[in-house]
Amino acid sequence: xxxxxxxxxxxxxxxxxxxxMVAAEWIEGRPLRDEFADPSTALRALRMTGRAxxxxxxxxxxxxxxxSLAEEAESLRALGxxxxxxxxxxxxxxxxxxxxxxxxxxRLPPAPRTTVHGDFHLGQVMLxxxxxxxxxxxxAGRGHAVFDLGSFLxxxxxxxxxxxxxxxxxxGYAEESGTRLDRAALDLATAVGLFRRTVVxxxxxxVDWPARIRKRLDQVEERLGGG
Numbered sequence: 001x002x003x004x005x006x007x008x009x010x011x012x013x014x015x016x017x018x019x020x021m022v023a024a025e026w027i028e029g030r031p032l033r034d035e036f037a038d039p040s041t042a043l044r045a046l047r048m049t050g051r052a053x054x055x056x057x058x059x060x061x062x063x064x065x066x067x068s069l070a071e072e073a074e075s076l077r078a079l080g081x082x083x084x085x086x087x088x089x090x091x092x093x094x095x096x097x098x099x100x101x102x103x104x105x106x107r108l109p110p111a112p113r114t115t116v117h118g119d120f121h122l123g124q125v126m127l128x129x130x131x132x133x134x135x136x137x138x139x140a141g142r143g144h145a146v147f148d149l150g151s152f153l154x155x156x157x158x159x160x161x162x163x164x165x166x167x168x169x170x171x172g173y174a175e176e177s178g179t180r181l182d183r184a185a186l187d188l189a190t191a192v193g194l195f196r197r198t199v200v201x202x203x204x205x206x207v208d209w210p211a212r213i214r215k216r217l218d219q220v221e222e223r224l225g226g227g
Contacts (some may be wrong), residue, residue, distance in 0.1 A: 007052030029126035050172025052132040066143030073102040121155035150189020191223035
């Protein structure tokens with residue numbers, strides 16, 4: 001990795017395939033989300049994180065392909081069916097949202113597959129000084145970059161961050177990538193990220209999971225708008 005790139009990923013040190021164990025370089029740092037205590041440093045860190053993700057997307061790596069748009073669309077329908085079983089009183093809203101998301105993802109314009117993180121959110125970024133370190137690359141592969149952006153923005157929504165917070169992240173990404181971001185695609189990818197994060201209450205054993213899922217569904221609807 002270019003030491004002047006302004007960001008880093010831990011170098012792999014070894015693995016034991018039979019035990020599904022992987023060792024990586026140790027890098028000192030602090031979680032990106034800890035920066036939110038100081039808005040001035042948080043905004044700078046978010047811009048740098050956007051630049052880091054754009055650099056990561058440019059990497060040429062020998063990685064497997066992540067799901068196609070058609071496969072992504074079908075997985076959203078499958079998640080909708082599972083959620084509908086858990087919340088039968090909200091079944092229609094859930095299935096309608098899953099259908100809208102699925103159809104919208106299927107209609108996304110074709111884009112070149114790039115190296116993507118696959119599960120990008122606040123918890124996947126540390127700061128070594130001011131340099132972002134991207135971690136937890138077990139889902140990395142060749143896929144569609146917009147879903148990394150949407151996943152990160154969805155986590156900001158979950159954290160109830162102000163909308164302008166996400167703009168600093170996006171501006172860093174746009175500056176480094178030299179691309180003009182498609183706002184409609186970003187809103188869709190954020191809605192997809194929020195829909196996928198409906199399972200988070202189960203991972204964290206939250207007893208109020210029905211209310212949390214319903215809140216997330218409302219946020220998905222807000223992102224999708226009236227389309």
